[in-house]
Amino acid sequence: MEADIIKDMGYKALDSRLKRISDRMSHDVRRFYKELGIDIEPNWYLIFMLLQEMGEVPITAIAEPLGYTHPSVAIIVKKMADKGYLQLKKDSIDKRKQMVSLSAKALNMMPQLLKIWDSCERAILKMLNNDLAILGYLDGIDLALKTSSFQQRFKQEYLNSTI
Secondary structure, three states: OOOOHHHHOHHHHHHHHHHHHHHHHHHHHHHHHHHHOOOOOHHHHHHHHHHHHHOOEEHHHHHHHHOOOHHHHHHHHHHHHHOOOEEEEEOOOOOOOEEEEEOHHHHHHHHHHHHHHHHHHHHHHHHOOOOOHHHHHHHHHHHHHHHOOHHHHHHHHHHHHOO
16 A cells, blocks of 8 residues: 555645645546646636626736635636637726736636536545535634634744744
8 A cells, every 4th residue: 555645644744745635636527628628727717707707807806706816816817818718908097007817718618617517526525425514614723714814823923832
């Protein structure tokens, strides 16, 4: 049997374990898209869904609710626009703002994408045995990190151990 150092380390490697799970899932979703001949990336899902709900919005209206930085959203939006999934235009009032909306290509593909994403959600639920307790734990971690950054937390632990 193969050693799994990340798993063996338990909570001490929580970030690495979550990243590994995320990477595996993203890689498999990417492979499935490729099998279907769909040229999108897994991390575009949230932007598709947000724009489907909100319509035309500035990049900041995408970044803020997702908790992403403006520059990271701008990079994703550019890639999506380059593939023809988004329309970009200058805001009519503030020319510095770039307004983003789904293109006709994205809207035409939306029924197929929704079917794919629904299947993905069902697969996740089955992996979790329909037990969503993990979300409560993640909510707790999110809230704790909003209250005090992880850097502040582990720095304080470090300082306490050197006293």
